[in-house]
Amino acid sequence: MALADTDHMERSAPGLSEATAGDFVTLLKPRVMSLVVFTAFVGLISAPATPNPLIAVIAVLAIAVGAGASGALNMWYDADIDAVMGRTASRPVPAGRVAPGEALAFGLVLSAFAVVTLGLMANWLAAALLAFTIVFYAVVYTMWLKRSTEQNIVIGGAAGALPPVIGWAAATGTVSLDSLLMFLIIFLWTPPHFWALALFKAEEYGRAGVPMMPNVSGARATRRQIFVYTVLTAVSGLLPVATGLAGPAYGVVALLLGAGFVHRAWRVLAMADSDRAMKPAKALFAYSLLYLFALFAALMADAVAARLIPGPWV
Incomplete structure (x- = not known):
């Protein structure tokens, strides 16, 4: 009810x-x-x-x-x-x-x-x-x-x-373009993170009357949306290099993390409708937490390094 x-x-x-x-x-x-x-x-x-x-x-x-x-x-x-x-x-x-x-x-x-x-x-x-x-x-x-x-x-x-x-x-x-870029990364990351959870908790959300995407539009549409938002997140994670907020070392980390994120989202997209174990969705949910933490840790390391060792980091 x-x-x-x-x-x-x-x-x-x-x-x-x-x-x-x-x-x-x-x-x-x-x-x-x-x-x-x-x-x-x-x-x-x-x-x-x-x-x-x-x-x-x-x-x-x-x-x-x-x-x-x-x-x-x-x-x-x-x-x-x-x-x-x-x-x-x-x-x-x-x-x-x-x-x-x-x-x-x-x-x-x-x-x-x-x-x-x-x-x-x-x-x-x-x-x-x-x-x-x-x-x-x-x-x-x-x-x-x-x-x-x-x-x-x-x-x-x-x-x-x-x-x-x-x-x-x-x-x-102040609020700057670089701070809004960090906002963008988390904003785009949020849907695949929570929709992965919603895929394997759809029954509970349905019982509670919460209109999560799997319950309203179906699992297949949710998996497509997860993949799109994951790709956008991976791309946005590289933008700090383009704006000068972070350097090439961060860019390599962001590229590898983003590739892992997209790979796991692709596995969710390729899931069969009959898959009740939801292992790809659970794996994506867990990885999404690692992704955001590691990406921002790399940003922090880059910022600290830029202060301590000016030059190649910026």
Whole structure:
């Protein structure tokens, strides 16, 4: 039964739980947060201006808290969906360990703290971008797109793609073509990453009433879209060399990583409709995480090397 019309006001009813500190850490979605923090740090370290180290650390921590706040707000609102999906049913809110009102208050307080801290310690452009990211993820994606369109993850992916732009803005007070290029890489990467997951979790998404692409347009159309977005991601991963953001060493890494990504996407495209094991989709999902982490690690290494050994890196 679809759950999109559930009355979410019930979730903010008063009442305290007996939650542990670990439950509140889980609300922050630490695995998602770690990738957000890493890409934000790469954006900051790749910027031409390097802020005071203490300010840089505080800025990254503020971005981390903002990302965690988004996760808490998402878990508050999505408790009905999480309750009927195997991979999320044990989350603190649907499992009853954290009261809905607690999760909502936790997310709102952390959001305000993160935005104000980033504004005071770095600059208000970075703070405004962080505030926009939180609102876009919690309201536009979670409350609207996720339950209304198969393009939810495409449009909603903008929230997850903004951290390197925020990191760049925290360092420079500006938004540049290079920071938007990092945004583009993550934005294009998001659909194949999540649609690979949706392929082997289609039954759960269907049971929860979430209109993911495999449930709306079918597995075959999803596999085609995955391949197209993967090729675009691999190409965008090479663009930092063209703009001068990174040098040839990064280009070699990006080329090899992109080739591996496209190869795995091709295997997904070639899957038989009768393939229930979904091994190619699972392999693509796992590789996509490695791809993004390794690509941004290469960007970071290139930026550090350019500062320490000027010349061939830039």
